Amino acid sequence: xxxxxxxxxxxxxxxxxxxxxxxxxxxxxxxxxxxxxxxxxxxxxxxxxxxxxxxxxxxxxxxxxxxxxxxxxxxxxxxxxxxxxxxxxxxxxxxxxxxxxxxxxxxxxxxxxxxxxxxxxxxxxxxxxxxxxxxxxxxxxxxxxxxxxxxxxxxxxxxxxxxxxxxxxxxxxxxxxxxxxxxxxxxxxxxxxxxxxxx
Amino acid sequence: xxxxxxxxxxxxxxxxxxxxxxxxxxxxxxxxxxxxxxxxxxxxxxxxxxxxxxxxxxxxxxxxxxxxxxxxxxxxxxxxxxxxxxxxxxxxxxxxxxxxxxxxxxxxxxxxxxxxxxxxxxxxxxxxxxxxxxxxxxxxxxxxxxxxxxxxxxxxxxxxxx
Numbered sequence: 001x002x003x004x005x006x007x008x009x010x011x012x013x014x015x016x017x018x019x020x021x022x023x024x025x026x027x028x029x030x031x032x033x034x035x036x037x038x039x040x041x042x043x044x045x046x047x048x049x050x051x052x053x054x055x056x057x058x059x060x061x062x063x064x065x066x067x068x069x070x071x072x073x074x075x076x077x078x079x080x081x082x083x084x085x086x087x088x089x090x091x092x093x094x095x096x097x098x099x100x101x102x103x104x105x106x107x108x109x110x111x112x113x114x115x116x117x118x119x120x121x122x123x124x125x126x127x128x129x130x131x132x133x134x135x136x137x138x139x140x141x142x143x144x145x146x147x148x149x150x151x152x153x154x155x156x157x158x159x160x161x162x163x164x165x166x167x168x169x170x171x172x173x174x175x176x177x178x179x180x181x182x183x184x185x186x187x188x189x190x191x192x193x194x195x196x197x198x199x
Numbered sequence: 200x201x202x203x204x205x206x207x208x209x210x211x212x213x214x215x216x217x218x219x220x221x222x223x224x225x226x227x228x229x230x231x232x233x234x235x236x237x238x239x240x241x242x243x244x245x246x247x248x249x250x251x252x253x254x255x256x257x258x259x260x261x262x263x264x265x266x267x268x269x270x271x272x273x274x275x276x277x278x279x280x281x282x283x284x285x286x287x288x289x290x291x292x293x294x295x296x297x298x299x300x301x302x303x304x305x306x307x308x309x310x311x312x313x314x315x316x317x318x319x320x321x322x323x324x325x326x327x328x329x330x331x332x333x334x335x336x337x338x339x340x341x342x343x344x345x346x347x348x349x350x351x352x353x354x355x356x357x358x359x360x361x
Contacts (some may be wrong), residue, residue, distance in 0.1 A: 029318055029347075031289075032287075032288070032289050033318075034292070037320075095292070096245065096246060096293060096294065096320070096321065098244075098245040099242065099245050099246075099321045107241055108241070108242060109240060109242040109243075109341055110321060110322050112322055162322070163322040164319045164322055164323055164324060164347060165319060165322055
């Protein structure tokens with residue numbers, strides 16, 4: 001990839017992740033919230049952003065990274081994603097324990113909560129299974145990981161879109177669309193590869 | 200989620216039957232029977248604190264919470280009923296004591312309490328109301344604003360004997 005194009009790809013990625021965060025940081029709601037709730041909310045926004053980086057790494061779309069480094073980074077970011085989700089839940093729990101408990105127990109009045117909780121467990125499941133991927137066998141691992149990735153992306157996007165919060169609507173929708181497109185691209189690539197006999 | 204749908208449907212049904220009952224009640228008092236009691240909404244009791252004081256208004260005001268309290272069955276307005284109200288507002292969080300206040304219904308069963316502007320929290324701009332005086336069965340409501348910019352919100356109670 002030519003350097004100009006490479007820097008364009010990185011600039012686009014930084015914009016895709018940065019613009020929603022900057023606009024959320026400018027939300028008037030933040031003035032009336034505690035730092036712990038704000039931190040919990042932004043951990044959720046960061047987690048959504050990481051879901052865009054993950055498929056891009058696996059698709060080898062990010063210039064200047066070897067496939068080996070991309071995979072290493074993908075694993076490392078998976079760990080950061082787990083940490084971000086824990087921070088997201090912890091921040092909301094400290095802000096209002098009964099509301100967070102309702103969400104975790106699937107009895108919340110907010111329609112987006114169960115989607116967030118399902119996505120969270122799917123992320124935890126991938127993280128836990130990643131330690132056993134050799135024992136699972138690569139083929140089985142890939143099927144399990146990709147299936148859970150679909151659950152994570154679909155549930156996260158529904159969760160994010162239904163929330164009326166600090167994120168600005170259009171930038172949130174755009175980031176969600178990019179996450180869906182990037183994940184869809186990886187899945188279609190894997191399908192196409194599986195259809196062809198091994199070369 | 201199913202619960203929510205059912206609750207909202209029940210609420211709508213209850214609200215609708217209140218309207219129907221009050222409308223027909225004006226014309227045909229004898230047929231104004233069978234007003235269904237309001238069910239508590241899920242999450243309605245979150246950050247509830249017992250015994251918030253009756254106040255002229257919560258904080259500096261600027262937002263109006265209003266509604267009615269009626270009796271299940273005949274739909275008669277209930278006067279002097281204490282309704283407790285709290286929310287996450289520009290002046291405080293749901294669990295802060297200063298975010299809580301109570302008011303009494305007038306002779307028409309209506310209540311109206313000024314409170315600070317509600318701010319969305321946990322993904323929805325919503326308020327909390329409770330009837331918890333004991334004479335009737337306790338009800339917790341959690342109405343949602345259509346828009347975070349709304350400056351008023353309504354909630355209606357139909358109470359059944361405890």
